[in-house]
Amino acid sequence: MNTPAEPGERREHVDVLVVGAGLAGLYAATLLARAGHRVTLVERRRTLTGTVRTTGIFVRRTLEDFDLxxxxxxxxxxxxxxxxxxxxxxxxxxxxxxxxxxGDMGPLYSHAAAAAERAGVVLRFSTRFLGREEGQGDGTRQDVPAYLIEGPGGPERVQARFLLGADGARSRVARTLGLSRNTExxxxxxxxxxxxxxxxxxxxxxxxxxxxxxxxxxxxxxxxxxxxxxxxxxxxxxxxxxxxxxxxxxxxxxxxxxxxxxxxxxxxxxPIPVGGVLPRISCAAGLLVGDAAGAVSPLTAGGLDPCLRLSGYAAEALDEALRSGRPEILERYDGSALRARFRKRLLLRRGLEAxxxxxxxxxxxxxxxxxxxxxxxxxxxxxxxxxxxx
Missing domain, CATH: 3.30.9.10 (D-Amino Acid Oxidase, subunit A, domain 2)
Structure with missing residues:
Protein backbone atom coordinates (compact mmCIF):
# COMPACT_ATOMS: atom_id res chain seq x y z
CA MET A 1 0.00 0.00 0.00
CA ASN A 2 1.31 3.45 -0.85
CA THR A 3 1.86 6.07 1.81
CA PRO A 4 -0.96 8.65 1.49
CA ALA A 5 0.23 11.53 -0.61
CA GLU A 6 -1.02 14.63 -2.32
CA PRO A 7 -1.85 14.11 -6.01
CA GLY A 8 1.28 14.38 -8.08
CA GLU A 9 3.68 13.13 -5.40
CA ARG A 10 3.31 9.36 -5.81
CA ARG A 11 1.43 6.94 -7.97
CA GLU A 12 0.49 3.35 -7.33
CA HIS A 13 0.93 1.19 -10.44
CA VAL A 14 -1.38 -1.83 -10.80
CA ASP A 15 -2.74 -4.06 -13.51
CA VAL A 16 -6.35 -3.78 -12.37
CA LEU A 17 -8.05 -1.31 -10.03
CA VAL A 18 -11.28 -2.85 -8.69
CA VAL A 19 -13.91 -0.55 -7.20
CA GLY A 20 -16.34 -2.16 -4.75
CA ALA A 21 -15.91 -5.00 -2.25
CA GLY A 22 -19.16 -6.88 -2.68
CA LEU A 23 -19.04 -10.51 -3.75
CA ALA A 24 -18.63 -9.49 -7.41
CA GLY A 25 -15.60 -7.29 -6.84
CA LEU A 26 -13.93 -9.60 -4.33
CA TYR A 27 -14.40 -12.67 -6.53
CA ALA A 28 -13.08 -11.02 -9.69
CA ALA A 29 -10.14 -9.49 -7.81
CA THR A 30 -9.23 -12.86 -6.29
CA LEU A 31 -9.28 -14.63 -9.66
CA LEU A 32 -7.11 -11.94 -11.25
CA ALA A 33 -4.59 -12.01 -8.40
CA ARG A 34 -4.39 -15.80 -8.54
CA ALA A 35 -3.59 -15.43 -12.24
CA GLY A 36 -0.52 -13.39 -11.26
CA HIS A 37 -1.78 -9.85 -11.82
CA ARG A 38 -1.30 -6.84 -9.53
CA VAL A 39 -4.71 -5.93 -8.17
CA THR A 40 -5.83 -3.18 -5.81
CA LEU A 41 -9.42 -3.07 -4.58
CA VAL A 42 -10.89 0.09 -3.05
CA GLU A 43 -14.04 0.11 -0.91
CA ARG A 44 -15.64 3.21 0.58
CA ARG A 45 -16.97 1.35 3.61
CA ARG A 46 -14.81 1.06 6.70
CA THR A 47 -15.81 -2.55 7.29
CA LEU A 48 -17.58 -5.28 5.33
CA THR A 49 -19.58 -6.55 8.30
CA GLY A 50 -21.62 -3.37 8.76
CA THR A 51 -24.03 -2.19 6.07
CA VAL A 52 -25.51 -5.07 4.06
CA ARG A 53 -27.82 -4.39 1.10
CA THR A 54 -28.79 -7.86 -0.03
CA THR A 55 -31.11 -10.49 1.38
CA GLY A 56 -28.27 -12.95 0.80
CA ILE A 57 -30.44 -15.62 -0.86
CA PHE A 58 -28.38 -18.19 -2.77
CA VAL A 59 -30.14 -20.44 -5.29
CA ARG A 60 -29.38 -24.09 -5.85
CA ARG A 61 -27.17 -23.63 -8.93
CA THR A 62 -24.93 -21.19 -7.05
CA LEU A 63 -24.65 -23.56 -4.11
CA GLU A 64 -23.77 -26.41 -6.50
CA ASP A 65 -21.20 -24.53 -8.57
CA PHE A 66 -19.40 -22.25 -6.09
CA ASP A 67 -17.41 -23.08 -2.99
CA LEU A 68 -19.31 -21.16 -0.33
CA GLY A 103 -26.03 -16.46 3.64
CA ASP A 104 -24.83 -14.59 6.70
CA MET A 105 -23.49 -11.84 4.49
CA GLY A 106 -21.14 -10.01 6.87
CA PRO A 107 -19.06 -13.15 7.57
CA LEU A 108 -19.32 -14.17 3.90
CA TYR A 109 -17.86 -10.83 2.82
CA SER A 110 -15.08 -11.20 5.40
CA HIS A 111 -14.35 -14.74 4.19
CA ALA A 112 -14.14 -13.52 0.58
CA ALA A 113 -11.91 -10.59 1.59
CA ALA A 114 -9.54 -12.94 3.41
CA ALA A 115 -9.34 -15.13 0.30
CA ALA A 116 -8.58 -12.04 -1.80
CA GLU A 117 -5.76 -10.97 0.50
CA ARG A 118 -4.27 -14.47 0.49
CA ALA A 119 -4.28 -14.31 -3.31
CA GLY A 120 -2.34 -11.03 -3.19
CA VAL A 121 -5.07 -8.41 -3.63
CA VAL A 122 -4.34 -5.10 -1.89
CA LEU A 123 -7.53 -4.09 -0.07
CA ARG A 124 -8.09 -0.40 0.66
CA PHE A 125 -11.06 0.27 2.95
CA SER A 126 -12.50 3.70 3.79
CA THR A 127 -11.35 4.68 0.29
CA ARG A 128 -13.54 6.32 -2.34
CA PHE A 129 -13.11 6.17 -6.09
CA LEU A 130 -13.27 9.72 -7.43
CA GLY A 131 -12.82 9.18 -11.16
CA ARG A 132 -10.22 9.54 -13.86
CA GLU A 133 -7.48 12.11 -13.38
CA GLU A 134 -8.28 15.15 -15.49
CA GLY A 135 -6.68 14.99 -18.91
CA GLN A 136 -6.00 11.26 -18.63
CA GLY A 137 -6.77 8.41 -21.01
CA ASP A 138 -10.13 7.87 -22.62
CA GLY A 139 -9.66 4.17 -23.26
CA THR A 140 -7.95 4.68 -26.63
CA ARG A 141 -4.58 6.05 -25.55
CA GLN A 142 -1.54 3.85 -25.25
CA ASP A 143 -0.41 5.22 -21.89
CA VAL A 144 -1.73 3.82 -18.62
CA PRO A 145 -4.63 5.93 -17.28
CA ALA A 146 -4.44 7.45 -13.81
CA TYR A 147 -7.42 7.43 -11.45
CA LEU A 148 -8.05 9.40 -8.30
CA ILE A 149 -8.98 7.75 -5.03
CA GLU A 150 -9.39 9.27 -1.58
CA GLY A 151 -8.61 7.41 1.61
CA PRO A 152 -8.04 8.42 5.22
CA GLY A 153 -4.80 10.18 4.24
CA GLY A 154 -6.37 12.24 1.47
CA PRO A 155 -6.40 12.01 -2.35
CA GLU A 156 -4.02 9.67 -4.19
CA ARG A 157 -3.41 8.59 -7.77
CA VAL A 158 -3.47 5.03 -9.04
CA GLN A 159 -2.28 4.11 -12.51
CA ALA A 160 -4.15 1.04 -13.69
CA ARG A 161 -4.06 -0.76 -17.00
CA PHE A 162 -7.72 -1.63 -16.49
CA LEU A 163 -10.56 -0.48 -14.25
CA LEU A 164 -13.20 -2.91 -12.98
CA GLY A 165 -16.46 -1.45 -11.66
CA ALA A 166 -18.19 -3.52 -8.99
CA ASP A 167 -19.60 -0.45 -7.29
CA GLY A 168 -23.31 -1.09 -7.36
CA ALA A 169 -26.42 -0.06 -9.25
CA ARG A 170 -25.43 3.61 -9.41
CA SER A 171 -21.87 2.96 -10.54
CA ARG A 172 -19.39 5.83 -10.62
CA VAL A 173 -17.06 3.63 -12.67
CA ALA A 174 -19.73 3.33 -15.39
CA ARG A 175 -19.95 7.11 -15.55
CA THR A 176 -16.16 7.47 -15.59
CA LEU A 177 -15.73 5.03 -18.48
CA GLY A 178 -18.75 6.27 -20.43
CA LEU A 179 -20.50 2.89 -20.18
CA SER A 180 -24.22 2.12 -19.83
CA ARG A 181 -25.90 2.94 -16.54
CA ASN A 182 -28.93 1.46 -14.82
CA THR A 183 -32.15 3.37 -15.33
CA GLU A 184 -34.78 0.85 -14.19
CA PRO A 271 -31.62 -0.02 -5.14
CA ILE A 272 -32.14 -3.15 -7.26
CA PRO A 273 -31.54 -2.92 -11.02
CA VAL A 274 -34.14 -4.91 -12.96
CA GLY A 275 -33.61 -3.68 -16.52
CA GLY A 276 -31.41 -6.64 -17.43
CA VAL A 277 -27.74 -6.70 -18.39
CA LEU A 278 -26.77 -3.28 -19.72
CA PRO A 279 -25.91 -2.97 -23.43
CA ARG A 280 -22.40 -1.54 -23.01
CA ILE A 281 -20.49 -2.96 -20.05
CA SER A 282 -16.95 -2.80 -21.44
CA CYS A 283 -14.49 -0.58 -23.26
CA ALA A 284 -10.75 -0.68 -23.82
CA ALA A 285 -10.20 0.81 -20.36
CA GLY A 286 -12.30 -1.57 -18.27
CA LEU A 287 -15.43 -3.54 -17.41
CA LEU A 288 -18.49 -3.60 -15.18
CA VAL A 289 -19.71 -6.53 -13.07
CA GLY A 290 -22.55 -7.25 -10.66
CA ASP A 291 -25.24 -4.62 -10.12
CA ALA A 292 -23.09 -2.07 -11.96
CA ALA A 293 -23.54 -4.18 -15.12
CA GLY A 294 -27.25 -4.77 -14.47
CA ALA A 295 -26.48 -8.45 -13.84
CA VAL A 296 -29.67 -9.09 -11.89
CA SER A 297 -32.64 -11.21 -12.93
CA PRO A 298 -35.28 -8.79 -14.27
CA LEU A 299 -38.06 -11.01 -12.89
CA THR A 300 -36.88 -12.40 -9.55
CA ALA A 301 -34.35 -9.61 -8.81
CA GLY A 302 -31.83 -12.29 -7.83
CA GLY A 303 -28.30 -10.97 -8.16
CA LEU A 304 -25.88 -13.24 -6.29
CA ASP A 305 -25.66 -15.98 -8.92
CA PRO A 306 -25.23 -13.49 -11.80
CA CYS A 307 -22.64 -11.46 -9.90
CA LEU A 308 -20.39 -14.48 -9.34
CA ARG A 309 -20.74 -15.91 -12.85
CA LEU A 310 -20.27 -12.58 -14.62
CA SER A 311 -17.27 -11.76 -12.40
CA GLY A 312 -15.62 -15.02 -13.44
CA TYR A 313 -16.24 -14.19 -17.08
CA ALA A 314 -14.85 -10.65 -16.56
CA ALA A 315 -11.72 -12.01 -14.89
CA GLU A 316 -11.11 -14.33 -17.87
CA ALA A 317 -11.45 -11.43 -20.31
CA LEU A 318 -9.12 -9.17 -18.31
CA ASP A 319 -6.56 -11.93 -17.85
CA GLU A 320 -6.42 -12.49 -21.62
CA ALA A 321 -6.20 -8.76 -22.33
CA LEU A 322 -3.38 -8.31 -19.80
CA ARG A 323 -1.37 -11.28 -21.06
CA SER A 324 -1.76 -10.41 -24.72
CA GLY A 325 -1.46 -6.64 -24.37
CA ARG A 326 -4.56 -6.32 -26.54
CA PRO A 327 -7.27 -4.28 -24.76
CA GLU A 328 -9.60 -4.74 -27.72
CA ILE A 329 -10.19 -8.27 -26.42
CA LEU A 330 -12.55 -6.70 -23.88
CA GLU A 331 -14.99 -5.99 -26.72
CA ARG A 332 -15.97 -9.67 -26.47
CA TYR A 333 -17.37 -8.88 -23.03
CA ASP A 334 -20.54 -7.76 -24.76
CA GLY A 335 -23.56 -6.69 -22.73
CA SER A 336 -25.83 -6.62 -25.77
CA ALA A 337 -25.13 -10.29 -26.50
CA LEU A 338 -25.82 -11.24 -22.88
CA ARG A 339 -28.92 -9.05 -22.79
CA ALA A 340 -30.41 -10.93 -25.73
CA ARG A 341 -30.59 -14.02 -23.54
CA PHE A 342 -32.84 -12.18 -21.06
CA ARG A 343 -35.73 -11.56 -23.48
CA LYS A 344 -38.21 -13.88 -21.74
CA ARG A 345 -37.35 -12.57 -18.29
CA LEU A 346 -37.62 -8.99 -19.50
CA LEU A 347 -41.04 -9.79 -20.96
CA LEU A 348 -42.17 -11.24 -17.63
CA ARG A 349 -40.79 -8.15 -15.87
CA ARG A 350 -43.04 -6.01 -18.09
CA GLY A 351 -45.98 -8.16 -17.06
CA LEU A 352 -45.25 -7.83 -13.34
CA GLU A 353 -44.70 -4.09 -13.73
CA ALA A 354 -48.15 -3.76 -15.31
Missing amino acids: PEEHLGPPIRRMVLYPPGLRGPVELASARDEYRV LLAGAEEVFPEPDPAVEPGFHCVVDPRIAPGYLAWVLRDGEHVHLGTAGYAERFPHGMYGALRSFASQAPGMEGVVRPELVEKRAG VRTPAMATAAFAALRTPPGRALARRILFGSGSFPLP
Missing part, protein backbone atom coordinates in the same frame (compact mmCIF):
# COMPACT_ATOMS: atom_id res chain seq x y z
CA PRO A 69 -18.37 -21.71 3.33
CA GLU A 70 -20.94 -24.02 4.91
CA GLU A 71 -20.66 -22.35 8.31
CA HIS A 72 -22.01 -19.07 6.91
CA LEU A 73 -25.08 -20.55 5.21
CA GLY A 74 -28.48 -21.06 6.80
CA PRO A 75 -30.56 -24.26 6.64
CA PRO A 76 -31.84 -25.37 3.20
CA ILE A 77 -35.26 -24.16 2.04
CA ARG A 78 -37.49 -26.35 -0.11
CA ARG A 79 -40.90 -24.75 0.41
CA MET A 80 -42.30 -21.56 -1.13
CA VAL A 81 -45.79 -20.11 -0.66
CA LEU A 82 -47.21 -17.42 -2.97
CA TYR A 83 -50.07 -15.18 -1.80
CA PRO A 84 -52.48 -12.83 -3.63
CA PRO A 85 -53.77 -9.58 -2.10
CA GLY A 86 -55.80 -10.44 0.98
CA LEU A 87 -53.66 -13.56 1.49
CA ARG A 88 -56.56 -15.92 0.66
CA GLY A 89 -56.01 -18.98 -1.50
CA PRO A 90 -52.20 -19.16 -1.54
CA VAL A 91 -50.27 -21.42 -3.90
CA GLU A 92 -47.76 -23.66 -2.16
CA LEU A 93 -44.82 -25.14 -4.02
CA ALA A 94 -42.48 -27.78 -2.60
CA SER A 95 -39.29 -29.14 -4.09
CA ALA A 96 -37.56 -32.46 -3.53
CA ARG A 97 -34.23 -30.59 -3.60
CA ASP A 98 -32.61 -27.90 -1.46
CA GLU A 99 -33.51 -24.81 -3.49
CA TYR A 100 -32.36 -21.85 -1.36
CA ARG A 101 -30.04 -21.02 1.49
CA VAL A 102 -29.58 -17.63 3.10
CA LEU A 185 -34.47 0.37 -10.45
CA LEU A 186 -36.57 -1.08 -7.68
CA ALA A 187 -36.18 0.17 -4.13
CA GLY A 188 -36.03 -2.50 -1.46
CA ALA A 189 -36.13 -2.52 2.34
CA GLU A 190 -35.79 -5.44 4.73
CA GLU A 191 -35.67 -6.20 8.43
CA VAL A 192 -33.61 -9.15 9.68
CA PHE A 193 -33.57 -10.59 13.18
CA PRO A 194 -32.52 -13.88 14.78
CA GLU A 195 -34.93 -16.72 15.49
CA PRO A 196 -32.89 -19.74 16.60
CA ASP A 197 -35.58 -22.40 16.49
CA PRO A 198 -34.72 -25.80 14.95
CA ALA A 199 -38.43 -26.73 15.05
CA VAL A 200 -39.24 -24.16 12.36
CA GLU A 201 -39.87 -25.62 8.91
CA PRO A 202 -37.81 -23.40 6.59
CA GLY A 203 -40.08 -21.54 4.21
CA PHE A 204 -40.23 -18.61 1.81
CA HIS A 205 -43.51 -16.64 1.76
CA CYS A 206 -44.08 -14.10 -1.05
CA VAL A 207 -47.02 -11.71 -1.47
CA VAL A 208 -48.08 -10.16 -4.78
CA ASP A 209 -49.83 -6.91 -3.82
CA PRO A 210 -49.12 -3.55 -5.51
CA ARG A 211 -50.14 -1.67 -2.36
CA ILE A 212 -47.14 -2.99 -0.44
CA ALA A 213 -44.81 -4.08 -3.29
CA PRO A 214 -45.63 -2.18 -6.51
CA GLY A 215 -44.06 -4.05 -9.41
CA TYR A 216 -42.47 -6.75 -7.29
CA LEU A 217 -43.04 -8.80 -4.10
CA ALA A 218 -43.14 -8.58 -0.34
CA TRP A 219 -41.61 -11.52 1.49
CA VAL A 220 -41.12 -13.37 4.74
CA LEU A 221 -38.30 -15.88 4.91
CA ARG A 222 -37.81 -18.10 7.97
CA ASP A 223 -35.14 -20.78 8.09
CA GLY A 224 -34.96 -21.57 11.79
CA GLU A 225 -32.02 -19.22 12.31
CA HIS A 226 -33.24 -15.82 11.09
CA VAL A 227 -36.37 -14.06 9.95
CA HIS A 228 -36.19 -11.83 6.87
CA LEU A 229 -39.16 -9.53 6.33
CA GLY A 230 -39.06 -7.16 3.38
CA THR A 231 -40.62 -5.46 0.41
CA ALA A 232 -39.44 -3.97 -2.86
CA GLY A 233 -41.03 -2.09 -5.72
CA TYR A 234 -40.90 1.03 -7.86
CA ALA A 235 -40.15 3.83 -5.43
CA GLU A 236 -42.53 6.35 -6.97
CA ARG A 237 -45.47 3.89 -6.78
CA PHE A 238 -45.48 3.14 -3.04
CA PRO A 239 -48.72 4.81 -1.83
CA HIS A 240 -47.25 5.75 1.55
CA GLY A 241 -43.53 5.31 0.91
CA MET A 242 -41.42 2.17 1.02
CA TYR A 243 -40.98 2.15 4.79
CA GLY A 244 -44.68 2.78 5.29
CA ALA A 245 -45.36 -0.24 3.10
CA LEU A 246 -42.91 -2.33 5.12
CA ARG A 247 -44.60 -1.34 8.40
CA SER A 248 -48.00 -2.17 6.95
CA PHE A 249 -46.78 -5.53 5.68
CA ALA A 250 -45.13 -6.40 9.00
CA SER A 251 -48.48 -6.10 10.76
CA GLN A 252 -50.14 -8.71 8.52
CA ALA A 253 -47.30 -10.74 7.01
CA PRO A 254 -47.99 -14.45 6.46
CA GLY A 255 -45.73 -17.13 7.84
CA MET A 256 -45.05 -15.17 11.03
CA GLU A 257 -47.07 -17.38 13.39
CA GLY A 258 -45.38 -17.50 16.78
CA VAL A 259 -42.69 -14.98 15.81
CA VAL A 260 -41.83 -12.32 18.37
CA ARG A 261 -40.24 -9.38 16.60
CA PRO A 262 -37.52 -7.84 18.78
CA GLU A 263 -37.37 -4.11 19.31
CA LEU A 264 -33.97 -3.88 17.63
CA VAL A 265 -33.63 -5.40 14.17
CA GLU A 266 -31.05 -5.16 11.41
CA LYS A 267 -32.33 -2.87 8.67
CA ARG A 268 -31.27 -3.20 5.04
CA ALA A 269 -32.17 -1.08 2.04
CA GLY A 270 -30.90 -0.28 -1.42
CA VAL A 355 -49.92 -5.17 -12.23
CA ARG A 356 -50.94 -1.88 -10.60
CA THR A 357 -54.11 -2.66 -8.61
CA PRO A 358 -55.13 -5.41 -6.16
CA ALA A 359 -57.86 -6.48 -8.59
CA MET A 360 -55.29 -6.96 -11.37
CA ALA A 361 -53.02 -8.90 -9.01
CA THR A 362 -55.91 -11.14 -7.92
CA ALA A 363 -56.89 -11.82 -11.53
CA ALA A 364 -53.31 -12.56 -12.56
CA PHE A 365 -52.82 -14.77 -9.52
CA ALA A 366 -55.70 -17.00 -10.62
CA ALA A 367 -53.48 -18.25 -13.45
CA LEU A 368 -50.98 -19.57 -10.89
CA ARG A 369 -53.63 -21.96 -9.58
CA THR A 370 -53.91 -23.72 -12.93
CA PRO A 371 -51.58 -26.62 -13.81
CA PRO A 372 -49.74 -24.56 -16.48
CA GLY A 373 -49.41 -21.66 -14.03
CA ARG A 374 -47.98 -23.87 -11.30
CA ALA A 375 -45.60 -25.45 -13.79
CA LEU A 376 -44.35 -22.03 -14.89
CA ALA A 377 -43.92 -20.93 -11.26
CA ARG A 378 -41.95 -24.07 -10.47
CA ARG A 379 -39.74 -23.52 -13.51
CA ILE A 380 -39.02 -19.93 -12.48
CA LEU A 381 -38.54 -20.57 -8.77
CA PHE A 382 -37.04 -24.08 -8.76
CA GLY A 383 -35.46 -24.23 -12.21
CA SER A 384 -31.91 -25.28 -13.04
CA GLY A 385 -31.10 -22.23 -15.13
CA SER A 386 -28.42 -19.71 -14.21
CA PHE A 387 -26.86 -16.56 -15.62
CA PRO A 388 -26.59 -17.12 -19.39
CA LEU A 389 -22.89 -16.79 -20.08
CA PRO A 390 -21.71 -17.34 -23.67
